[in-house]
Amino acid sequence: MNDSQIWVTLLKRSAVVISMFIAFFPIYWLIATSFKPFDEWASWPPIWLTDNPTLQNYRIVFFPEAAREFAAAQQGSLDYKVSGSAWKAFQDSAIISTLATFFSVVFGTLAAYSMVRFRTGGDNYPFQFLTVRMMPPIAVVVPIVALFSVLRLSDTYFGLTLAYTAFTLPFSIWMIRSFIEEIPSELEGAAMVHGMGQFRAFLTVTLPLIKGGVLSTALFIFILNWSEFLFALVLTAGNVITVTLQVANYVSASSGKLYGVQAAMGTVSTLPVILFGYIIQRHLVRGLTFGAIKR
Amino acid sequence: MTDRSRDGLRPSLDQPRRGFMPRFNIALVLPAQLTMMAVVIVPTLIILWLAITDWQPTQAIPWYDATPVWFWNFYDLWYDERFVNAVGRTLFVVGVCVALELGLALGLALLFLDEWPWRRVAVSIIILPMMIIPVDAANAFFMLFNERGPINHMISLVIGAPFEFSWLSHPTWAMAPIMMAEVWQWTPLMFLLVLTGLMNLPQNQVRAAIVLGASPVRIFFKVMLPLLAPVISIALLIRSIETFKIFDPVYILTRGQPGGSTETISMFMYNGAFVYFRMGYIAAAALLVLVVVISVCLVLARPMTKHS
Amino acid sequence: MDRKLELRALRKSFGDVEAVKGIDLALNRGEFLSLLGPSGCGKSTTLSLIAGFLQPDAGEILVDGKVVNRVSPRKRRIGLVFQDYAVFSKLSVRANLSFGLEAQRVPRLERDRAVAEISEKLNLNPILAARGGELNMSEMQRVALARVLVTKPELLLLDEPMSNLDAALRAKLRGELKQIQKELEQTVLYVTHDQVEALSMSDRIAVMRDGEILQDDSTEAIYRRPAERFVAEFIGDPPINMVTCTVTAEGGVVSVSTALHRNLPLGQGEIAPGQYLLAVRPHHFQASREAAAGTVGSEIRLVENFGAEHVLHVSYGDDLVAVVVAPGFAREGERIHLALHAEQAHLFDLESGQVIALQRREAAA
Known part of the structure; x- marks a missing residue:
């Protein structure tokens, strides 16, 4: 390598380092703030790395006593939404996300199998599901609220699970469809020659082969459900609460001065999805492009 | 053509079960289809009704008994500056954010073409933003852009004077943190897509261009970009659709404030329906948006099937 | 003799694997030399080293007597036909042909004339408007060859250019390729694993195995006087x-x-x-x-x-x-x-x- 090439390489690597810094900085700030004591939350100049790390913010998030204690000590008022424990939010999010993921993947697999192997509904049928992902959810939220109020589904686990299932179906159908398409139907044909029914051939031959893909799809959809905000916001009224709602509640409580607490909640709520995200990193591109771009 | 040959084996195997099969394959799509009906298709029909009423939940009459106002909602929308502005603002956000994301992603991806020791680690860190919950990303930006946050601090350090600008309450500048949060979070996705495309590029075409003496710029524009076009168009399509729906960062950062100056379509509709409770009016707006979005998407969605 | 290309004690390893173990090779102007060996013998690595896609660990590559180790592949003035032809799939055949000349900023008129001439010679006129991605294998091969020849490279490297074609076509093209090479007095380094191609076209053959050149001799001598058991066994059909x-x-x-x-x-x-x-x-x-x-x-x-x-x-x-x-x-x-x-x-x-x-x-x- 000659000198100019070395300079170019150096420049390129520096650009990478700067990009890494920009990508990481907001997350760093979130984590760093979550360990700051109350008086450093909004000090000027801001504290970049606290000398007095504390777990107090996490205690406020998870233990109502700590929250009440904090409210009393700081003469602030924590409204009722954030004075409770965030455990409830984690629990509700876990229940709803898991259920909705399960239904979405099972329904999606069945539908995808039918579309690939029987061409059910013709070539345009899968697009019907895709259009769901294209419309802004806010546009259907108003009638869903109206419908759910009649059906008494507002603010229930079932209602939110139903909404999440429907809005992740396009992903599960299109992703799993792309996995099934990679498995030649001749394999199932071979099993059928031995007297197996077509659906059993799918279950015993193809499904094990796309197991990894289906699992990735499930994790991907779990991430979407866990991260969902808009439906949780409009379809609940206090009985059901998700982690994203809890984050928003901290941000809006006391007009956004609960930095440490909201950072603590932000940090713990996003950890599971970061973990899942890296587990399925290989399939992220496929998921987010509905199987159009594969690795 | 390939589809046909792939399925070549099937018809003969189907023969004995022909009477049973057609129903079976429909039964398989039923759970998915019914879920969609319940949450998408029925509500869409309800919109058609609500859009011609002035229903407000506060009126204490059920929505199905609401008074029709026929097309006045649409008339009002047309002259509602806040709605028109929200539409314009949303298109602006889509245009700017998606263009920025693509530009940054292309530039970034070009840095990752060659193999070097900590390349994988660097990719993992750069895609971190897209892994986190959008509400949390907005939460982080809420703190970053606080008047006493690190962004103002950094600006102070650079200009050498105290800088305590209140980004989120300034009518003109409040949109900037929202858009930055959006670009920050989704450039990594665009980057991954473009990088995947670049890595799957036929390497020998690039090498052939090199030995023919072409400059890197010429190679990029004449050889690589045309090969990347399908991937880029899919990436643009998907990101435009997603950005058009932008809601979470707006809600967390400004809720459309100050004075509606950061209202996007989604935020406008949320405020209208759940702050001012004008459900009928918002249903009309929703109907408009649905019609436009679906017809645009039906046209644009075709490239997705062609590629792969 | 007029040395077009010379390799001196050229070495390249990938991790623990020594792909090229210090080879010497010389190629004279106008000569057709085949680098013949089984797959994995290091011949493709050697080609990549000459083209400049890889940097040698040791040794020198000389073109026209000048060391080009540090010259970027862009400036080596070496023509290369890839095994998969690497025809620019999004460009028309015409754009493919003029690509190299455009890169070298050859004036338009001259460029058009050169493209017309080469497409006439290689019978590409009927497909000039087609896009690279629409061609069949033998058309691609001709376009790849023409795209390189039109730039009048000092040295032409061919990397298994026939391996994607069927047997009958190969036999026909062997003759055509040899004829073009003679006509243009083109210096050619031809990499192949097919001894029939090597024997039928080359002036000289270098037989390679496990990163070493076993014998570098005239085609006649390689066949008549193999220096190694491997060379004797690798060359000749039916086998010795x-x-x-x-x-x-x-x-x-x-x-x-x-x-x-x-x-x-x-x-x-x-x-x-x-x-x-x-x-x-x-x-x-x-x-x-x-x-x-x-x-x-x-x-x-x-x-x-x-x-x-x-x-x-x-x-x-x-x-x-x-x-x-x-x-x-x-x-x-x-x-x-x-x-x-x-x-x-x-x-x-x-x-x-x-x-x-x-x-x-x-x-x-």
């Missing part, structure tokens, strides 16, 4: 026969005895008596119906029909040897009589595989 033999040397005359033939005089030389390998091309056995002096009877186990000639697989001790005969000469299970043209046979060391040098009688036979 290898039979173990016992050598006796009396008064400088070397004679061999095989499982069937006794005391065949090979030539003159100083050689330790013992076990060696005798290599005999299938054409150098003479089969006859009648017993004669020097013939040995044996049974035909198998007959392979190649149309113009038949190959007999004949028992030879515990082995079978291949013998080329005219069609219809004999059938399976029949006995024939074999004579061995010892003066055309080669003797290899059992251990090292090196050829044993012998002074031959005048090769009148």
Whole structure:
């Protein structure tokens, strides 16, 4: 390598380092703030790395006593939404996300199998599901609220699970469809020659082969459900609460001065999805492009 | 053509079960289809009704008994500056954010073409933003852009004077943190897509261009970009659709404030329906948006099937 | 001699694997040299080193007597045809052809003339408007070749350019390629694993194995006087026969005895008596119906029909040897009589595989 090439390489690597810094900085700030004591939350100049790390913010998030204690000590008022424990939010999010993921993947697999192997509904049928992902959810939220109020589904686990299932179906159908398409139907044909029914051939031959893909799809959809905000916001009224709602509640409580607490909640709520995200990193591109771009 | 040959084996195997099969394959799509009906298709029909009423939940009459106002909602929308502005603002956000994301992603991806020791680690860190919950990303930006946050601090350090600008309450500048949060979070996705495309590029075409003496710029524009076009168009399509729906960062950062100056379509509709409770009016707006979005998407969605 | 390309002690490793182990090679102006070897022998690595896609660990690459190790592939003025042709799939054939000239900022008129000329020569006129991605394999091959030739490269590297074509087309193109090369007096380094291509087109062949060049010689010499057992076995169709033999040397005359033939005089030389390998091309056995002096009877186990000639697989001790005969000469299970043209046979060391040098009688036979 000659000198100019070395300079170019150096420049390129520096650009990478700067990009890494920009990508990481907001997350760093979130984590760093979550360990700051109350008086450093909004000090000027801001504290970049606290000398007095504390777990107090996490205690406020998870233990109502700590929250009440904090409210009393700081003469602030924590409204009722954030004075409770965030455990409830984690629990509700876990229940709803898991259920909705399960239904979405099972329904999606069945539908995808039918579309690939029987061409059910013709070539345009899968697009019907895709259009769901294209419309802004806010546009259907108003009638869903109206419908759910009649059906008494507002603010229930079932209602939110139903909404999440429907809005992740396009992903599960299109992703799993792309996995099934990679498995030649001749394999199932071979099993059928031995007297197996077509659906059993799918279950015993193809499904094990796309197991990894289906699992990735499930994790991907779990991430979407866990991260969902808009439906949780409009379809609940206090009985059901998700982690994203809890984050928003901290941000809006006391007009956004609960930095440490909201950072603590932000940090713990996003950890599971970061973990899942890296587990399925290989399939992220496929998921987010509905199987159009594969690795 | 390939589809046909792939399925070549099937018809003969189907023969004995022909009477049973057609129903079976429909039964398989039923759970998915019914879920969609319940949450998408029925509500869409309800919109058609609500859009011609002035229903407000506060009126204490059920929505199905609401008074029709026929097309006045649409008339009002047309002259509602806040709605028109929200539409314009949303298109602006889509245009700017998606263009920025693509530009940054292309530039970034070009840095990752060659193999070097900590390349994988660097990719993992750069895609971190897209892994986190959008509400949390907005939460982080809420703190970053606080008047006493690190962004103002950094600006102070650079200009050498105290800088305590209140980004989120300034009518003109409040949109900037929202858009930055959006670009920050989704450039990594665009980057991954473009990088995947670049890595799957036929390497020998690039090498052939090199030995023919072409400059890197010429190679990029004449050889690589045309090969990347399908991937880029899919990436643009998907990101435009997603950005058009932008809601979470707006809600967390400004809720459309100050004075509606950061209202996007989604935020406008949320405020209208759940702050001012004008459900009928918002249903009309929703109907408009649905019609436009679906017809645009039906046209644009075709490239997705062609590629792969 | 006018040295176009020279490799000096060129080395390249990938981790623990030594792909190229210090090879020397020289290519003269206007020469057609084939780098021949089985897959994984390091010939593609060598090509990448010459083109500049890889940097050598040690050694020098000289083009026109100048070291180009540090010159970027863009500036080496080397034409390269890839195995997969690498035709720009999104560009038209015309744009493909003018790509190199545009990159070199050749004026438009001159460029158009050169493109017209080359497309005429390679018969590309009917497909000039087609896009690269729409071509079939043989069209791609022609476009790839034309795209490089139009830039008049000092040196043309061809990386297995026929391996994607079917057999009949290959035979036809071998002749065409050789003709174009002669006409343009183009210096060519041709990388292949196909000995037929190497033999039919090259002026010179360098046989490569495990990162080393085993023999670098004229095409004739590679075939007639292999220096290594590997070279003898790799070249020639049907493959050369290898039979173990016992050598006796009396008064400088070397004679061999095989499982069937006794005391065949090979030539003159100083050689330790013992076990060696005798290599005999299938054409150098003479089969006859009648017993004669020097013939040995044996049974035909198998007959392979190649149309113009038949190959007999004949028992030879515990082995079978291949013998080329005219069609219809004999059938399976029949006995024939074999004579061995010892003066055309080669003797290899059992251990090292090196050829044993012998002074031959005048090769009148």
